[in-house]
Amino acid sequence: MAMNDPAHASWKRYVPLILAAIVILVPLAVPSRYILRTLVNIFFFAALGCAWNIIGGYAGQLSLGHSAFVAMGAYPTALLLLNLNIPPWIGFIPGVVLALIAAYLLGHLVFGLRGPYLALSTLAFAEIVHILLLHFRDQTGGSLGVTIPFGGTSVWKLQFASEQPYYYICLGLLGFCLYVTHRIHNSRMGYYLQAIKENQDAAENLGINLSGNKVKALMISAALTALMGGFYVAYFYYIDPDSVAGSDLSIKILLVAIVGGVGTVWGPVVGACILVALTEISNYLFGSGRAGVSLVIYAIILVIVVLFSPRGLIALLPKGSRSYRSE
Amino acid sequence: MREASCPPHVSFCNPGRARNSCRGRSGRAGGEVRVGRKGEIYTTTLIQSIVNGLMMGGVYALIAVGLTLIFGVMNVVNFAHGEFVMLGMVLTYLLHHYLGWDPGLSILLVIPIMLGVGALIQKTLISSVIGQADEAQILLTLGLSVLLTNAVLLIMGPDYLSVKTPYKLSVVALGPVLFSVPRLIAFFVGLVFSGILWLFLNRTNLGKALRAVAEKPEVATIMGINPKRMHWLAFGIGISLAAGAGSVLTPFFYTFPSVGGMFVLIAFVVVVLGGMGNIPGAILGALVIGITESLTAQFVALDLAMLGVFILFVLVLVFKPAGILGKGKLY
Secondary structure: OHHHOHHHHHHHHHHHHHHHHHHHHHHHHOOOHHHHHHHHHHHHHHHHHHHHHHHHHHOOOOOOOOHHHHHHHHHHHHHHHHHHOOOHHHHHHHHHHHHHHHHHHHHHHHOOOOHHHHHHHHHHHHHHHHHHHHHOHHHHOHHHOEEOOOOOOEOOOOEOOOOHHHHHHHHHHHHHHHHHHHHHHOOHHHHHHHHHHHOHHHHHHOOOOHHHHHHHHHHHHHHHHHHHHHHHHHHHOEEOHHHHHOHHHHHHHHHHHHHHOOOOOOHHHHHHHHHHHHHHHHHHHHOOOOOHHHHHHHHHHHHHHHHHOOOOHHHHOOHHHHHHOOO | OHHHHOOHHHHOOOOOOHHHHHOOOOOOHHHHOOOOOHHHHHHHHHHHHHHHHHHHHHHHHHHHHHHHHHHHHHOOOOOOHHHHHHHHHHHHHHHHHHHOOOHHHHHHHHHHHHHHHHHHHHHHOHHHHOOOOHHHHHHHHHHHHHHHHHHHHHHHOOOOEOOOOOOOOOEEEEOOEEEEHHHHHHHHHHHHHHHHHHHHHHHOHHHHHHHHHHHOHHHHHHOOOOHHHHHHHHHHHHHHHHHHHHHHHHHHOOEOOOOHHHHHHHHHHHHHHHOOOOHHHHHHHHHHHHHHHHHHHHHOOHHHHHHHHHHHHHHHHHHOOOOOOOOOOOO
16 A cells, blocks of 8 residues: 555665665575575465465455465476476476366356355365375375485475575575565456455456456466476475375465464565474474474464454554555 | 174275274175075175175264254354364273273263364353454364364374273174174164154254254244354264264274374265255164265275265265255254
């Protein structure tokens, strides 16, 4: 809203630049591999939250099955790399195409449904992908998953011994997701989506093509999610149905966006910082064997956010930074 | 009859993780019967498979009637429903482990406890999102589900726990068809409790008051019914039935923190199939889903059992979103 507000113009110009400079210079100043890994995790979840936000936040179509799109990006990338030696930066393309097709079909199938029906059918969709990945174990490795061997640093295969290259790749991907969200936020389509979220019937009466816009939003969201699935393969070297197609991942993606702030460009970044930081702190305090602790805390935060601050934690930021959220 | 020597939890398909453990061991339960001609074997396999599905369906019915009751009265879709099945299983396990109680006895304690827990959760958490946008309730109950799963994970650890009853491996044979005793008990408990709920809603004043709130909350209020109390009651009954289903599941199903995830999905499918808020629909839907699951496991592939269920789900959503018996109001 403050886009055209002259009082905030000077603010707006410098804060992002300073932040961007800090983020870009961090890997050069911080030698700690652990901190960089944590930051890559933050970027990764922020990007996924951002992608989810397009359909779940702006259009208000709660998807509980986004991990299916991560898997659609991850599996082709991993299998092409493993079997045909095709590098991830080419290998992610079939995955994105697959996700686009799946999103198109799924959208036409389920966007006639609303509220709980829609949430349930997306949940079932992800479960179907999960079951199929487990079933076709000759192709996908079943529950054992796919492991990518590390063959030494190679720019061609996007394999690096150090953490810095991944940091910049993931930062770039997050930047891309934020850019897409920002463009949608200020476009005609963005307003359509927000109108759909507020009141579908009213939006339809105004002549907005409901299913067309929703399907388009889901396709963009799915493509970005699949792109991050490709990055997952390049970064973690290992995928299995539980980690990339499980409901845990779907819920984490959704939590990042909801806790940060639905329907805002920067909300998922805030959400990801909190999620990843919490996970790390609880792993430090309780040991990673007690994996439940961080999720317990996170679930409590989610409940508090739903009850007391439905616009997410970003809405609690001081007024000066208002320009980063939508009103 | 080689099945008789197999523990019941591996001889049929279980949803959830336990599925992996049965792969390859006795996957095609009826396929090993080597008597008579081919057609005879096929018929026996088919009947056995339907029987297995029906028995599991009885348990699904008990889980699903609770879910559909909560939806019918409060218009809330409880994404944490499976976690209450899990809590019922954990309570039953603890009672068995420390006091040696049989699950059949535990259920009599589990149900009243969960009735209170449900009323408390309704009063403190769910009541503030009733009447709000769908997203708020979905996210709140989803948060509750993540919270309960991980709290139990934290306290109990991730191990698969089993309740060993003396009748765990007992089988009753009716001709060539075998009935596993713990499953038979679960089936009857499921149907009896679902039936009691139906009688309660139709024959008692309190039940009628619940239905009144489900149908016309404003009118019910004018008639002197306190809708808030009815909401406590509905949520309490709903989750205590789910926990009761958990109790009877323990003799043949592993107890672990994330076991609820699979049951909640099945319960959703059942409820949508039967029409949301429709109790006879939920019972019928549960039996249909139980059979679908069992037949897919038997004749397609063991690990695709849930796929059959989800495909049925998608078909219902697309072609008959109001369910097979239509949107009912709890009768």
